[in-house]
Amino acid sequence: MRNEYFSPLEVNLTGEIRHHYNEKSSLPAHNLVLKPLLDNCYLAYVFGLKKEDELYKTNSDILISEKGKFRFDTSKECIEGHEYLWNATSWKRGSIIILLEEGKLDFTELFKNTYRPGLSGMPNSGNSLSATKKCREEAANGKIAICLPASNGIEWMTIYAKGQLFENLVTEAFENCKEKEHYK
Secondary structure (H helix, E strand, C coil): CCCCCCCCEEEECCHHHCCCCCCCCCCHHHHHHHHHHHHHCCEEEEECCCCCCHHHHCCHHHEEEECCEEEECCCCCCCCCCHHHHHCECCCCCCEEEEECCCCCCHHHHHCCCEEEEECCCCCCCCCHHHHHHHHHHHHCCCEEEEECCCECCCEEEEECCHHHHHHHHHHHHHHCECCCCCC
16 A cells, blocks of 8 residues: 655744734734635635534624535625634634635735745644545645644645645745744
């Protein structure tokens, strides 16, 4: 049996504040990173959220139930007024994934608003398994899948893609993200 282990690209969205932020606050990453991703995606989901959860109830106007997960209604404003859904840590919500087609977004510009690029050695950590599986499937089909963890809110963003597309994203991240030398 061959091990097909994949280390996706990971970038930080919150810089030095890490996950020490008021979960109901608006953060720069909402408009600088998440809004462009949502504006250019073809689908976005929340995995692991339950209809009886207060977080679902306060955000149900932008969430559409779909086969055990919730799809964002991207025809509506999904960030402003919904910061707590994005920022929630400690498994209060499941993983959020955003799916994009190649060429729909200039990642060079997006990465200028992120920090600490690296390859993740533990892509399943902090995420619902179904979200990780969906990200891998989309990458295998030539798409870009973004995953925000259930455990750390918007502190980290994991990026799945394959082949030359993945290599290009890694290069762009290491050339454009801030604090590249943070872990040395």
